Amino acid sequence: MAAVTTSTERSLNKLAIVGVLIVTVIFLAPIYWIASTAFKPRNLATTIPPTVMFQPEISPFVKLFTKRSQLRTAPTPEQYAAAPWWERLVFDGGEKVVRSGRGEVQWSGYPSRFMNSLIVAITSTVLAVGMGTFTAYGFSRFKVKGEADLLFFILSTRMLPPVVVAIPMFLMYRVVGLNDTHWGLIILYTAFNLSFSVWLMKGFMDEIPKEYEEAALVDGYTRMEAFFKIVLPEAATGIAATAVFCFITAWNEYAFALIMTNRRAQTAPPFIPSQVGSGLPDWTVIAAGTFLFLLPVAIFTFLLRNHLLRGMSFGAIRK
Amino acid sequence: MTQIELRGVQKYFGAVQVIKDLNLKIDDNEFIVLLGQSGCGKTTTLRAIAGLETIDGGDILIDGKPVQHLKAADRDIAMVFQSFSLYPHMSVYENIAFPLRATRKSKAEIDSEVRSVAKTLQVTDLIDKKPSALSGGDMQRVAIGRALVRRPKAMLMDEPIGALDAKLREEMRAEIKRLHIKQGSTTIYVTHDQIEAMSLADRIVIMHEGVLQQVGSPDEVYSRPANLFVAQFVGSPVMNVADAAVADKATSASVTVGGAATGFEFPHALLSKLNGHAGGKLALGIRPEGVIVRREAAEGFLPVETQIVEPLGSFDIVDLKVGSKMLRARTKSGFVSGPGEKVFVRIDPAQAHFFDTASGKSLEVRL
DSSP states (O other): OOOOOOHHHHHHHHHHHHHHHHHHHHHHHHHHHHHHHHTSOGGGTTOSSOOOSOOOOSHHHHHHHBOEEEOSSOOOHHHHHHSOHHHHHHHHTTEEEOBOTTOOBOBOSHHHHHHHHHHHHHHHHHHHHHHHHHHHHHHHHSOOTTHHHHHHHHHHTTSSOGGGGHHHHHHHHHHHTOTTOHHHHHHHHHHHHHHHHHHHHHHHHHHSOHHHHHHHHHTTOOHHHHIIIIIHHHTHHHHHHHHHHHHHHHHHOOHHHHHHOSSTTOOHHHHHHHTTSSSSOOHHHHHHHHHHHHHHHHHHHHHTHHHHHHHHSTTOSOO | OOOEEEEEEEEEETTEEEEEEEEEEEOTTOEEEEEOOTTSSHHHHHHHHHTSSOOSEEEEEETTEEOTTSOGGGSOEEEEOSSSOSOTTSOHHHHHHHHHHTTTOOHHHHHHHHHHHHHHTTOGGGTTSOGGGSOHHHHHHHHHHHHHTTOOSEEEEESTTTTSOHHHHHHHHHHHHHHHHHHOOEEEEEESOHHHHHHHOSEEEEEETTEEEEEEOHHHHHHSOSBHHHHHHSSSSOOEEEEEEEEEETTEEEEEETTOSSOEEEETHHHHHHTTGGGSOEEEEEOGGGEEEESSOOTTOEEEEEEEEEEOSSEEEEEEEETTEEEEEEEETTSSOSTTOEEEEEEOGGGEEEEETTTOBBOOOOO
16 A cells, blocks of 8 residues: 655654664663673773773683682692683682582583573473463363353463462472472463463464364364364464563563572572672673573574564454 | 255254254255355354254254264365465465375375366466465465365355455356366355356255245246245345235236236236235235336336336336335336336236235245
């Protein structure tokens, strides 16, 4: 459709672009701040005014991944010369890498916390989206007795701040032995995301004409086959959008992770700030940890961006 | 060889009965059109035969075996939908192959069958395209191809060309007819378009509010409508229907409409054929081509005044005021110059229909 644009419309357009740019800068500034701090030498991280131009360093990441202790005495030149390049970076910061009796480098807590985050977020996302998709399909396609009430009940699980139930959950988890386990967090996050996933997927399922499945049913397929071969591919956009939202929620969750886990199953969000606690805070290490932590969500969202854009405009998937 | 039979089929949506005691027998290779307004139960009937709706009473038999308890997949029937009939994420080839993939056919078999169907429907060039790249007509061609490829016992079509524009609809209509003659399969076709029904059907089934009104060849439902509904539903322009009073004039019968001073002259035999209904409430039905208009006065013609003239190209429709009633007549184009003209009119007794006003049923009077 050819639209006739007037000069006022054109200047309004320009104004809108300027507005979008300003908003973008506001949103990206903290991310730039974290990313730049992650590559700064420690002494430049907290300068006032802030340092903008600097020689980027990898040392914050080395420190992030290794277990370190304060140096009482400076390393001898022989020690310094024998150390690999990354260990010298730690020496330069006035610390040394902790090694086991057999000389193996000790990892910091970060890699395992990061893995925990991945395990918990991915599993709970798969569960929440999977169950949500099935549930939504059921609500969308079949006459369910008390459908409106059930859907409201599902939504009502989100009607209070989750952290309100943190203490009872903690006590119950202690009884059943789910404290500090992956499954404990996975179950919690799946439960948080499920209502959201059901409601979002219901909207997408309603958009898929039922003629598609009916055609498949008449063509000799069972309902299950029709669901997997026809409905799922058609719902891909909705599934992607729902998955991104669920993943972000699970990935970023802080309060429950802090309360329910401490070591084995602890995720990255409560771990990263805990590094502040010992000695003088090394903001570059915290920034490096945060920077790496941002990447999975950024990559996931980037990969699914086409689906997301369509998925955001609910109700307008196809014409 | 596929016969389909409906015996006393009932269907409710909640408290509303959408199919009321439907009985119908469809022969092998027959092209049946279910015709009716939207909401008359025709699509529900089709979906019940396909197995997409359960029925609340009666039997559906395919080749003598009751199938109402079978799932759609087990009835070996193909269906073409009005819209959304192709899977958007599959190519044309995959769409046509889809029903075959449910069977245990080999890849090579599937390939040859898909290609032969594509050739029959002239969509070979489009085989790698996605449905979104097709025109409406090609989409429905592919949809018909997908239904044909499995060589099902019967084809069901739910307004397959209803969403196309008028010109394309005409083309596709001819194509469906050609295809049916060539391939020959028992076909049930649902439409609200009587032209489609007339041109395609071996027999037309007219439904209204869940009740079967009449089953017959296109000629039968047009020239011998069973009741007032069919009479006014089939045919365009619509049949004139007017309350009529019949009087005995010794050598002839007189039929008065709209309380006019004089009645139309009918053969005396009308009285005996009305079989005692003459005194009761009657309606006269006459198609516009059965209203004969002359410019000069003649024996048996009533003088009337023209009201509105609608030129329709090959003919005109002229509204004539007879008493308080408006009768529409079909004339040669330009026969009447305009409104307010004095003309003379007669009703062709051979084309007249008489209905019992109370029941709406035709009195089956043939003169």
